[in-house]
Amino acid sequence: MTAEPKIFVVDDDADLLPAMVEVIEAAGLPARGFARGRAMLAELDPEWEGVILSDMRMPELSGLDLLAEARAMAPGVPFVLITAHGDVRSAVAAIQRGAFDFIEKPAPPEYLLAVIRRALETRRLLLENRRLKERIARGTDLRARLLGRSVAMRNCRRELAAVAPLEVDVLLYGEPGTGKQLAAQALHDFSGRDGEFVPVDAGALTEANFGALMLGEGAEAPGAIPSARGGTLYLDRVNLLASPLQQRMLALMEARAPGEGFRVIASAHGSINDLRRVGAMSDDLYYRLSLAEVELPPLRNRETDIYLLLAQFLREAAQRHNRRFPDLTQQELRPYRSYHWPGNLRELRNVAEKLVIGLKVTLQPQARGGGVAVDDLGYDDAMREFESSLLRAALQKTGGRKTEAAEALGIPRKRLYLRMRACGMLPPGQD
Numbered sequence: 001m002t003a004e005p006k007i008f009v010v011d012d013d014a015d016l017l018p019a020m021v022e023v024i025e026a027a028g029l030p031a032r033g034f035a036r037g038r039a040m041l042a043e044l045d046p047e048w049e050g051v052i053l054s055d056m057r058m059p060e061l062s063g064l065d066l067l068a069e070a071r072a073m074a075p076g077v078p079f080v081l082i083t084a085h086g087d088v089r090s091a092v093a094a095i096q097r098g099a100f101d102f103i104e105k106p107a108p109p110e111y112l113l114a115v116i117r118r119a120l121e122t123r124r125l126l127l128e129n130r131r132l133k134e135r136i137a138r139g140t141d142l143r144a145r146l147l148g149r150s151v152a153m154r155n156c157r158r159e160l161a162a163v164a165p166l167e168v169d170v171l172l173y174g175e176p177g178t179g180k181q182l183a184a185q186a187l188h189d190f191s192g193r194d195g196e197f198v199p200v201d202a203g204a205l206t207e208a209n210f211g212a213l214m215l216g217e218g219a220e221a222p223g224a225i226p227s228a229r230g231g232t233l234y235l236d237r238v239n240l241l242a243s244p245l246q247q248r249m250l251a252l253m254e255a256r257a258p259g260e261g262f263r264v265i266a267s268a269h270g271s272i273n274d275l276r277r278v279g280a281m282s283d284d285l286y287y288r289l290s291l292a293e294v295e296l297p298p299l300r301n302r303e304t305d306i307y308l309l310l311a312q313f314l315r316e317a318a319q320r321h322n323r324r325f326p327d328l329t330q331q332e333l334r335p336y337r338s339y340h341w342p343g344n345l346r347e348l349r350n351v352a353e354k355l356v357i358g359l360k361v362t363l364q365p366q367a368r369g370g371g372v373a374v375d376d377l378g379y380d381d382a383m384r385e386f387e388s389s390l391l392r393a394a395l396q397k398t399g400g401r402k403t404e405a406a407e408a409l410g411i412p413r414k415r416l417y418l419r420m421r422a423c424g425m426l427p428p429g430q431d
């Protein structure tokens, strides 16, 4: 039989062993025979979904000794001992030492098969139960890391928990400060991958430094890709990766050996479709990353989370600075819910920090095209923020058609490109 064996049969009797394997396989259960216990132990994997059936009397390693070693190596794998007729003492000892069951010789085939089927079912239920518990633990832990009770956040966590263990690359998208890097780290931690989580700012990669930073060519450090082998490469701001570098990245992703490669989690401020519309992403990379994309919702769409997050960030800041938790009146708190939060959770965290150390906080009322708190961003950044939301809105309205967007804004097409470049919406070299 070529299928993975479900039953290991151990017996030193050269006639009985093949006969038992034959009976079991005839019942549709792939089995493998071993004349020695040690040979079986060498093949035993603690995650195996099968069952061990072993004779009691064997010269090298008795059935009871084999039971003890198998229990130590793979405690969840059921072990059924075959004892001589009337050998009550061995049968009792086997059960006391954790055997699943015992069978007296000579056992009718139907009885043997019934015991094996019961043991297999027990094993299946045990593994299923464990996987279920792991899934629940993953969900609970995600809740503790990515805070928020809003429907948007709950959906987001559900999607993250679903993609975490899969062997697929992921695109996380959302406005600045919505928790993309936090989510990427959580995806890595729950992926079951043994390797490292290696973050790289794709916006800072150039043709000149790509080889050194990504592959370690001519550099002292090993490079991000070798470091992420068996783990996760977090490509932050993938929308800013220049087109030729997108091609190089894609080739490296395609060359990954199954099971040994690095998983890519990319982040961008827009969804895959947005990025394609503004021409920031090649079709090839698009198809690679479009399998799994998860949006991190903006804070203004998670109104019910604001106080909860503020309280948490205040607690953390108070602890960090060894200050007391600030008293805030209802009136002082009211603007927090209606404010636009362009910097999202990062901005809320900064505000909490200011409140704890006693600095003045001014939340500007929302302006059209995205409210911006000049206080927190500074004039230049605030203007850029305003300009990019204006450009994004025009492009969105025209389905990404730049000529029409330029017309709608009343500026020449060339100027639209220049302004998109200035706002980091176009990779260098594309116009």
Ligand SMILES: Nc1ncnc2c1ncn2[C@@H]1O[C@H](COP(=O)(O)OP(=O)(O)OP(=O)(O)O)[C@@H](O)[C@H]1O
Pocket (backbone or CB within 6 Å): 145, 146, 147, 148, 174, 175, 176, 177, 178, 179, 180, 181, 182, 183, 236, 267, 296, 345, 346, 349
């Ligand atoms: N759901 C959340 N619960 C608690 N803290 C959060 C949550 N989301 C984000 N944060 C915190 O907000 C800050 C910004 O998060 P993060 O750096 O992950 O955002 P980002 O989307 O990657 O930002 P950018 O796009 O600017 O790189 C971090 O301090 C992070 O710990």
